[in-house]
Amino acid sequence: METYHGKSVLQGIALGKLYVIEKKESTWTKMTVADTESEAARFQAARKEAMEQLDELYQEAMEQVGEENAMIFDVHKMMLEDLDYLETIENRIRTESVNAEYAVTVTGEEFSAVFSSMDDDYMKARAADVLDISGRVVRVLEGREEPGLHTKEPVIILADDLSPSETIAMDKTKILAFVTKQGSANSHTAILARSLNIPSLVNTDVEITKAYHGKEAIVDGVSGSLIIEPDAATLEAKRQEQAEIREREEKLKLLIGQDNVTADGRRIHLYANMGNVEDVEKVLANDAGGIGLFRSEFLYLGRDTFPTEEEQFQAYKEVISRMGGKKVIIRTLDIGADKKADYFELDAEENPALGFRAIRICLTRQEIFRTQLRAIYRASAFGTAAIMFPMIISVEEIRRIKAIVEDVKAELTGEGIAFGEVELGIMIETPAAALVSGELAKEVAFFSIGTNDLTQYTLAIDRQNQKLEPFYDAHHPAVLKLIEMTIHNGHKEGAWVGICGELAADDTLTETFLDMGLDELSVSPVYILKLRDKIRHIGM
Amino acid sequence: MKTVEYVITDPVGLHARPAGLFVKKASAYQSNITVKNTENDKTADAKRIMAVMSLGVKQGNKIILSIEGEDENTAQAELEAFLKESL
Known part of the structure; x- marks a missing residue:
C-alpha cells in the first residue's frame, strides 16, 4: 500500500x-542495420498495427463525431497503403541499411515537404497528415502507446x-x-x-x-x-x-423542486455552468433555475476547422429547447490565452492572459463572431436565450458589439428567419469593467461576474502557475470590493447581477453575496443543491 | 487506351476525402490509370493517393485520365460518372 x-x-x-x-518522447536514433530484410519486416508489422489503430479511431470517431469528420482516419489509412510512400521507406531501409524509425521519419518529412510547398491551405494541411501517420508508425516501432x-x-x-x-x-x-x-x-x-x-x-x-x-x-x-x-x-x-x-x-436530492429562499425570506436564482451539450442532463437533474454560463468554446476546441453556423445552431437549439423556457445564457467564444485551437492560427504571445483573446478576437475577426451570433439568434426562437460577452473593458466595445448584433438581426429578418427576445449582458472579469460598471450598466441588461479572471487580473496572479498558489487569496478584500461595487452600480441602472466564477460555489461567501444584494449564482450543476441547502439555512 | 477529361467543380479541389474515394475507385480496375493536371502538367499514378494529392488539383483545373488495360472501357465510363458525381 x-x-x-x-x-x-x-x-x-x-x-x-x-x-x-x-x-514519452521519441528516443530513437539513426542506426545501421545488418539484416535489412528483417528490418523491412519490422516496418511492415508496425504499419499493420498502425492501420489497426486507425480502424479503431475511425469507428470511435464515427460514433462520436459522424462520418464526415471520421473520414480523415480513413484517408490516413490510405496514405499508409500508398505504394510510393511504402516503397520509398523500404528502399531506404534496404539501400541505406538504416533502421525503420529513421527511414519512416525521413520519408514522412520528404512527402510532407511536397505538400507544405503547395500554395493551397488545404493541401498544406495534408503535410500534417503525412507527419501524423509517420509519427504513428514510429510510435508503434518504439513500443510507445498513443496518448x-x-x-x-x-x-x-x-x-x-x-x-x-x-x-x-x-x-x-x-x-x-x-x-x-x-x-x-x-x-x-x-x-x-x-x-x-x-x-x-x-x-x-x-x-x-x-x-x-x-x-x-x-x-x-x-x-x-x-x-x-x-x-x-x-x-x-x-x-x-x-x-x-x-x-x-x-438527501440533497430531497431539495429538488424547493425554492432558493433564506429563512428570513431573501431569494436568489441558482443557475448552472456548463460546457457541453450533454451537460444539460446534469443541469436538469440538479434542478437548476437556468443556465448562467454556457461556455461555447467546446464547439471550437478539439477539431481542425471552424464550426459552421448550422452545427452551432443545432447545439444551441438542443440546449435551449431542452431547458424548456428556462433562461440559457450563452457566452460567446472565449478562446485565446490557455484555451487554443490551431486552426485559429493565433500567434504565440508573451502574455496570453493579457493578449489577443475572447471578444478581442471576435471584434477583429468579425466573420467568426457573426457566424456565432447568427446561430444563437436562430436558436433563440426555441426558448429563452441570453448572450453575454467576455473580457469587456469599455463602453465603446459594447457599442460596437451591439451594432454588429443589430446588423445580424436585420440580416435574419431580411431572410425571413425567426428569432426570439435575447437579453444582452457582459462578463465583468477585468478590474477595468468593474470600475466603470456604472457606465456599462446603461448599455446592457445584466452583468455576470467572472471571479476567476477578475481575481487573477486584480491580484496579478497567474492562475496556471502553481508556485503562486500560496499568494492567491480567493477572498481578497480587493476582489470582494469590486464585486460589491459591480452589484451596486448594476442595480442603479436596472441591470441584474450574477456571479459565474468558481467563487459562486464557495458557500462561506453565500451569505456575504446575499447581503450585497446579488441576484444570481451560477455554479457547476453538482453545487446547486448544496447551495440551496446552505441558502435555506441562512437567517435561521 | 481511353481518356477522360474533366474540369473540377468542387470548391476545395481534389482534396483528401474525394482524393481518397477517387484512388479507391481507380484501384478497383486492372488497367493502368494515370491522372494529369493540365494546369501544371504533373502526372500521377491514379492508384497512389499521395501522388494524386500532390498534383494540387484545384477548382477549375482540368484533369485528364489515361486508362489502358483489359477493363479500360468500364473504367472509363465509371470513373467519368464518379468525377461528375463527386468532384
Missing part, C-alpha cells in the same frame, strides 16, 4: 484501476498533466477520477473534474510511471490522498465512506 497526497478538487471517493497516461484513453471499464487517470484537447478527446463515461502531478485547482483538468462531478487530485506528489498501470487504487477527495494497492481494511473503510457520501447526496 502506497499513499500520496495532492490538492483535492472535489470531495468524493473513487475506487478503481489506475490508467497511466505517460508522455489518450483506450479502456473498456472506467478508470482512474494518472498523468503528469492534461491539456484541454487531450481531455476533450476522452470518453467521459470511462473516467472515475483524475490524478495529476502538475496542475492547480483552477487548471482545466480541475474544472472538467468539477463539471463531471468526480473526485480528483492535482499537484500530487506521485511519480508517473507505467508500473502503476492497472493497479487498484483509491482517490480520496476528502483527505486529498491517492492510495495505491490499498490493504483490505483501508479498502473496506473507504467503501463505507463512499457509501456515506452517496447517502448525503441522496
